[in-house]
Amino acid sequence: MSVTPEVRSVPAVYDSPSFEALRRQDPQAADILYGEAQRQATALQLIAAENFTSPAVLAALGSPLANKYAEGYPGARHHGGCEFVDAAERLAVERAMALFGAEHANVQPHSGSSAVLAAYAALLRPGDTVLAMGLPYGGHLTHGSRANFSGRWFDFVAYGVDAETGLIDYDQVRHLARQHRPKAIVCGSISYPRHPDYAAFREIADEAGAYLIADAAHPIGLVAGGAAPSPLPYADVVCATTHKVLRGPRGGMILCGAELADRIDRAVFPFTQSGAQMHTIAAKAVAFGEAATPAYRAYTHQVIANARALADGLAAEGFAVLTGGTDTHIVGADPAALGVDGRTARGRLAAAGMVLDTCALPYGDGRGIRLGTAAVTTQGMGRPEMARIASLFAQAIQEDGRVLDQVRELTGSFPPYPR
Structure with missing residues (x-):
């Protein structure tokens, strides 16, 4: 496959000496990368989960931090030579906490699904009952799909939306919570275009004695910009992605209160993940800084x-x-x-x-x-x-x-x- 280099809009990295070195060494791979840049520049990108990162985020993703192995957390790594990756992770954590008003942030999850897995691992045990939006109404695979770990490890009960309005039926959510007494309630969706009523979910969770987990993968970027209500005052744990509207690298994060911080951190490492992707974490720090403007x-x-x-x-x-x-x-x-x-x-x-x-x-x-x-x-x-x-x-x-x-x-x- 050969791709013409005449594209009207590509990241500056494709004009850099490093990319020219790639073109000389591996023109087949270079053509694939350039072809994707051309596809993005010449079509309308309307997938709700996608965005264009800044050149600064791309620079961090292609930085020498990609070479570094760093299991553990800043100041407590299992590898040497971590002084700069520790600084990068501390910067990302500090910026995330400030941006969202969170008491604690974990920026290591590799994806939104990884963040949800860690939240479940921190709060639940296999077989526990969880109440979440059903997949036919906009729920995510991690909200109980039998093809996913969530549906195999936990007993999910699905709530839906009103047949006439398409809006979440909070009376149904309350009825199901009273009937099934879930250990956790998940609010969040991949296709619901309205803001969840986090206060109503909190009230229902308290009545049922359940944790409230907000899967804010889609709206978290709007929350960062003050354009959407924040789940932070209501949810015990907030899971999110750092791409989508937030315009950062593909990855995940978890926000929570101080009382759950240690459980969340141990659920990410060592329970569900090993080495952190430090170049991605540095790119998250850059994106959080941009989102504060x-x-x-x-x-x-x-x-x-x-x-x-x-x-x-x-x-x-x-x-x-x-x-x-x-x-x-x-x-x-x-x-x-x-x-x-x-x-x-x-x-x-x-x-x-x-x-x-x-x-x-x-x-x-x-x-x-x-x-x-x-x-x-x-x-x-x-x-x-x-x-x-x-x-x-x-x-x-x-x-x-x-x-x-x-x-x-x-x-x-x-x-x-x-x-």
């Missing part, structure tokens, strides 16, 4: 404004928008009125240069589409571009062959990494 706060509010504009545009084009709109970066929609299901729509949109996911349709047949506005907002797009994207969606689903050129024109005007 006024520019990032403005960005998160624009993300939500764009999502609402996109939801309105899709509704005007005939899509049925789940829950009637959004409070976050996520938009869910059913394209059935346009004569296709979610999987068919995703394929036609991908062929037209618009990349997104499918999602479950609560109480419906087939699947809908799930999209997010984090990446396109990072590119500088606003409400006018969201209206245009909605129109392009409708055209692409009708297999209008002119859409791909229009998408490339749009992305060319908003490069993710302007030179």
Whole structure:
């Protein structure tokens, strides 16, 4: 496979001597990396879980810290030569605690799922009952899927959403908690576009004598920017990712109070993970620093404004928008009125240069589409571009062959990494 180097927007690393060295040594691998940069720059990236990191985050990911093995925690490593990686982890922890107002932060989890696994390991024992959002309503694999460790090790009970509104049915959550007396309640979703009522979940958990775990993988970036309510005052443990809206490297973190800090740390290392990925932790520190700026706060509010504009545009084009709109970066929609299901729509949109996911349709047949506005907002797009994207969606689903050129024109005007 050979990829043309003429791409309009790539990270500066692809102009660096190190990348030129890679091209000389392994042109096949270099072409793959450059090809992915070209794909990202010339298509609309609308997957709700994706974003564009800053060049500074990319620099940390490609730093010499990638060479260092560092089992344990700062000041208590199982390897020598850890003075600089200790400093990097302390910086990431301090910035995370300040950014979210947390008493304790663990930044070592390799992913959001790793963070959830560690939270369960800290608070639960195999066979314990857990109440979480069911997968058909937007729950994650770690919320009880039988294909996942969660569904095999614990007894999950699923709550859902109201059939008419698509909103969480808190009366049902309370009824199930009283009936099953779970050891923990999980609030969080991969496709629910509204803010959870954390206070209501806390009240239900207290009544049931349960821990409250917030899986905030999607909204945590909005929380950082003050654009979404924080689960920190209510949840015993908050699990999150550092990518998505937060715009950091792919990875996870756990936030909690001081009383659970030791249990969480021991659940991450040595119980569920070994050596920390120190280059990723340094990149997390960079991202937390960026998220503490006024520019990032403005960005998160624009993300939500764009999502609402996109939801309105899709509704005007005939899509049925789940829950009637959004409070976050996520938009869910059913394209059935346009004569296709979610999987068919995703394929036609991908062929037209618009990349997104499918999602479950609560109480419906087939699947809908799930999209997010984090990446396109990072590119500088606003409400006018969201209206245009909605129109392009409708055209692409009708297999209008002119859409791909229009998408490339749009992305060319908003490069993710302007030179």
